[in-house]
Amino acid sequence: MxxxxxxxxxxxxxxxWTFSLPAPKIDDARVTTIxxxxxxxxxxxxxxxxxxVAPLADGGLSESRMALGWDPQRRRFxxxxxxxxxxxxxxxxxxxxxxxxxxxxYTEGPATEGATHSEPLLDVIAFVDANSRTLTRHTKAADGSxxxxxxxxxxxx
Numbered sequence: 001m002x003x004x005x006x007x008x009x010x011x012x013x014x015x016x017w018t019f020s021l022p023a024p025k026i027d028d029a030r031v032t033t034i035x036x037x038x039x040x041x042x043x044x045x046x047x048x049x050x051x052x053v054a055p056l057a058d059g060g061l062s063e064s065r066m067a068l069g070w071d072p073q074r075r076r077f078x079x080x081x082x083x084x085x086x087x088x089x090x091x092x093x094x095x096x097x098x099x100x101x102x103x104x105x106y107t108e109g110p111a112t113e114g115a116t117h118s119e120p121l122l123d124v125i126a127f128v129d130a131n132s133r134t135l136t137r138h139t140k141a142a143d144g145s146x147x148x149x150x151x152x153x154x155x156x157x
Contacts, residue, residue: 003045006070006077009096009103010048012127013040013068016157021150023057036062038154046070056085068092068105077103086110088118102126122146131156 017038036054043049047069054062061084068079077094086109094105103125108118120140127133133154138146 001046001072004070004072006072006096007046009100010068010070010077011042012130013048013050013125014042015040017154018157019052019054019152019154021152037157043067077105079105081107090121092123 020033020035023034034054038052040048040050050066052064056062063084066081071078079092081090088109090107090109092105092107096103105123107121109121122138124136135152136148137150138148
């Protein structure tokens with residue numbers, strides 16, 4: 001199969017990135033920002049796989065792996081994410097914006113660290129330019145609206 005425009009959009013993620021996000025407020029934690037690294041690579045012309053590593057407040061490491069692709073039969077972006085800090089497998093189903101800047105990925109997972117139940121989530125990957133992007137996580141309110149709860153900022157290394 002030949003790559004589509006959607007597959008080509010995903011290749012924009014390929015490369016080495018640094019990221020930062022606000023640290024969760026835990027007791028007297030002095031750390032206010034979490035910084036980590038992420039590397040995306042292509043798996044053939046149809047998939048991208050991203051591996052991220054960031055320090056945890058307890059001195060450990062949080063690791064995650066994300067795989068994203070485009071399913072031409074469903075006409076949807078698809079993917080999965082696993083994290084070393086949760087037993088949940090996040091399954092993504094998404095759509096791109098017509099302007100080509102954003103990818104909206106719908107899933108279910110724990111909205112907060114340590115949560116014992118899953119809830120609907122929306123992760124939005126948005127390119128600011130070729131070397132910077134964001135990932136904003138949203139939770140779904142009872143009225144069906146989405147509320148941003150966390151934004152991760154990425155810079156290409």
